[in-house]
Amino acid sequence: MEAHIASTTQVTSRFQDFWGVFRKNYMGLVGLGMLVTAIFVAVFAPVLSPYDPSSTQDVTTGDIYNAPSVDHWLGTDDAGQDVLTNFIFGARVSLTIGFFAAFISLVIGGVFGIVAGFYGGRTEEVLMRFTDIMLVIPDLPLMMVVIALTKPSIFNIILVIGLLYWTTTARVVRSQTLAVKSRKFVLRARSIGAGKGHIIRHHILPLVMPILVVQAVLVVSSAVLAESTLSFLGLGDPTALSWGQMLNYAFGRGAMSTGAWWALVVPGFGIVWVVLGLTLLGQGLEQVLNPRLDTHHLMPSRPTVKSEAAQRSSEKSLLEVKNLSINYISEGKPPARAVENVSFTLKEGELIGLVGESGCGKTTLMLGLLRLLPSAGQIVSGQVYYKDQEITALSDEELNKIRWRNVSIVFQGAMNALNPVRTVGDQIAEAIRKHLPDFPAEKLPARVSELLELVGITSEHKDYYPHQYSGGMRQRAMIAMALACEPQVVIADEPTTALDVMVQAQILDLLDQLRKKLGLAIIFVTHDLGVVAEICDKVLVMYGGVTAEYADVDTIYNSPSHPYTQELLKAFPDLTKPKKKLVSIPGYPPRLDALPAGCRFAPRCPLAFARCHTEQPALHELGDTHIVSCHLVEAPK
Amino acid sequence: MSQQTLLEVRGLKKYFEAGRPGFFSRTVRHVHAVDGVDLNLRKSEVLALVGESGCGKSTLSLLLMGLEDPTEGMITYDGQNITHLNDNERKSVRRKIQMVFQDPYESLNPTQTIEEIVTEPLVVHGFDGSHAERGEKVKKALEDAGLRPAEVYMKRHPHELSGGQRQRVVIAGALVLDPEIILADEPVSMLDVSIRAEIINLLAELRITRQIAVIFITHDLGSVGFFADRVAVMYLGRIVEIGTMLDVLERPQHPYTKALLSVIPVPNPRMRRERIILQGETPNPIDLPTGCRFHPRCPVAIATCKASDPALIPLTKTHQAACLLLVK
């Protein structure tokens, strides 16, 4: 979706952008709150604690492991000391060690990662091999050995944790550096003549920083855990009472047998509080800095809204779409009207082109035909019929019988439309097994070979995995798969985009041949006007989610009635008129969540008049199969 | 068109190591990405470099930019040999040759503002004017690239602009150094059809207002028509045909060019033509075919094509093609 300069010139800083999203992330906010509380306790320990930790009172056996009382809110420990006081001061030790150790490990990991990622070659090889070795050596035993052989002091503990906990950081930073380095703006900086230092400072670091921040949060939490574990195992600094040390003393000195649960529960609670706070904060930051759509293809889609069935056209058609409208619903926003009031019919052996620029709703329409919309998408009115069945009214089970068996889809095969861990032949056979259960199993391999040969792939390739295919072959394999159950209708979604012109011509030729040979009806979704002119019978031009013009192919190219169709043809290069100057349409396609009030093309239309900006034009029928939505054609000529 | 030659390329080759065929094998295989290219570019001329993926056009652009070191051959700019320069010597040449990339979403650093992006080349080249002069230069570059008024855009980040506007920012970043050559690598293929023309028209305008020569790299022969003076067609690391735009589009001589032209869709159903569809795919540039590298897919190949590798043959004063059938 294209972004635009709004009329207001409000400029936001990157931090404001970040905070705007982060403040809506509950996980991150709770984590931040927990961490801030812990730091607050640590900083103001002397003010908060009821007793002075350094005061050595006379301890009698009666003072040991006293249950919580008014004097000692959280009871006393094995030395008769107030657990609450030690708990509050313990926060200082645990957090100090955590932060310092994390700092060391981040510096090492960050430098290793950036140097390895940026310089590559031998340097990277050596650094990453070393990182791999350090990664497999178990940390805790190694830390135990090193501390046992040196002296358990805070300094040593910080150093050991810092020197051993950098491996993940190094790996994460390296892969991010590699990703940034391969981006085109780094190449652009190099082509300008920027040196390595300049590129690292201005292009690599700013993009690695967010990852490093997330990593920092996570490393602090690991370091706090590591310190408490070491202390619990008796390797802590005996002069500094961290939470782990408190647990060590309590566990080793009979808190268990005396039932003094408070001496065991309280320090552990502190560790969990800090580590959980950091983990939540890290998760929250990660979600904000590296957002991903938390939706997937198996999420239940919104129920189709039933609307009064319209009169179907009298002619016999395979697929009929009647006044179909599809919205995208997201909370707190008005629905995006991705497809509105689109109708067309597809007859046997016919090839319809569905043309439009990015964001015009053509892909949504295509997915809507078989109710494959993402979970936010909803059919809000209209019907889709396959022969006599109303697809928009079927149950999921009934619909699954039509999918692929009667109407199949060729997705853009250059993308990830084939499962990478199963052979191509297996994936083709799967469709047959699903829809034609009576098909004899022993004939299945022969059938798969036959299908592949039909699209020009030799049969030995059926045992190959998708990654062993070239882009063109993957696209052919997708077509073979779409034909597996001999469907009547094939929907082809940009099947030639991202392919070279020659391969594109091969695929077009193939589809055309198959249509003639098997009598297929095809819906061809594309942005390429040239391809449509080459093979289609009828064309549906979409703009901003609505039908701009629907007519047979000759009308569209030789006497178009909609200004958008006319302008689009002027913008498209024509090899037969090499000297023709290309004309672009000023402005940009509308955003589906901010559609203009009147005609959606009005802001860019050279012929627009006042009415166009206020009133959406109706669909005008100019002939049997010529529909135009434009105020200019109101009165039929 | 008799102006001075600005950039000249002679016998340029670039091979990449492609690893060993087997675990114990000693021979190293090579990808012959660019395999003997001769070219020249005149002042304020538009040269289109056309070919399918894997034909070496992108490697060639990196060689011209000095971002890869050629294996063999020579590049001269304005009479100066720039084939192998160190970073310092290269710097003055870099000012004169600027690049525009395919994907405007990728070629701008998302953390920088538009102003920072366009100022960066000046910083890198140690522009010694005052702060105000620098601002003026940046503003002028943005406005020349069609982003008017520049103030509206300067404080924004790339994600706030549309694809066409971002590509204009990239062009502004090139203009700010007053280049003589702009090397545009598929500058419109990621843009919507309705806005492609505005970028092409902008480049066409710049050659007139600023006398900038443009090397326009594309896979789409159809889009070069109105804009290019000359067209070079590449196949497997070589130029197989080169000539004026009308030479190549209306009188193609090489069978590969003919096939390419025949499969480009024409936006008119009344003009559906017989298409010459080549079977198979471009062979990988590791194991090159013997003889003419196009012969395994050539519809008109003869026996000698397997044995002999044709060089570019001059057909007219402006038109050359590398095909044995053209030898008289």
Add this chain to the structure above:
Amino acid sequence: MEGIKGYILKRWQYLLKKITWSLFTILFVIILNFFLFRILPGDPARAGVRDPRLTKENIEAIRVRYGLDKPIINCFESLNPIKIGSCTVNPLDTQFFIYMGNLLQGDMMISFHTNQPVAEMLSERLWNTIVLIGAGQLLAIIFGVLFGMFSAWKARTAIDYGSLTLSLVAWSIPTFWLGIILLFWGSNNGMPIAGMSTPGMSSAPLLTRWGDIAQHMFLPTLTYTIVYMGEYMLIMRSSLLDVLSEDYILTAKAKGLSVFQILKDHAITNAMLPLVTIIAINLGFTVGGVIQIETVFSWPGLGMTTVEALNRRDFPVLQGAFLLIAVTVILSNLLADLAYSYLDPRVKTE
């Protein structure tokens, strides 16, 4: 196009590379292990020969057998300020090579504490640890994968948020503390709380004995499962979410497959791949957890042995235990790598 032949060749190359790499890592660990104990202040040679628990004869025997009076290694003089060797010494007649030679014969010195050969002591304990890790890991993976799958499938529902929160909490609890809490609970509910079996059980029938061991295993295994289940659940959830938003899942849906068929035939295998990697990478970390669990529950495994040796400053045992743990982890890692190469056909030599 590579062809099937090239594909098989690549897999062999991959295996060979991984095995060589593991051997190299083991060598690195052995060298590290040797020098850690000789260079850091608590040098076992000095510590050992001063250990009051050893008789004079024993000390002398150790000296001769392990060459503790010989230089650590030759030819470090010019490089190292600590000067631990001399170039005039025969390189084979140094502590390092004697250590390596002994190690090759499975000799890892003698415990200062029990006078038992270290190798013998440890091999017994290794199995107890493997049993514990095996059971815990298996349960953690099974439950983690199941919960993760369920959570991803029902993404953005109450079930998902609930299990996500629980996993994050489980992930944040220190292993030893969870052990203590469970131990506390167990001891109040009549569960066996220490060791591997009830004393005096050795004469009981086999089934009773196994039942007894199973009872003792319950709490340690539960601790292990809870701690690692959370992590596996998080990884499985995010990896399955990634997979389910891939294009090939849409293809599968368009093919008319049911939700169950899509999960079973298209999603799970792909989603398991990152999990296998993480399990492999995590093995070293897992050992840390086991050490804590064994300490809390007095489970007689390698972890408890390590902690005991640490407290008694029994260096030969410590050294041996560290080596054994590290080598076991490296080998398990190799195993996980090989498993990965069978799950993912895309694995190449690089």
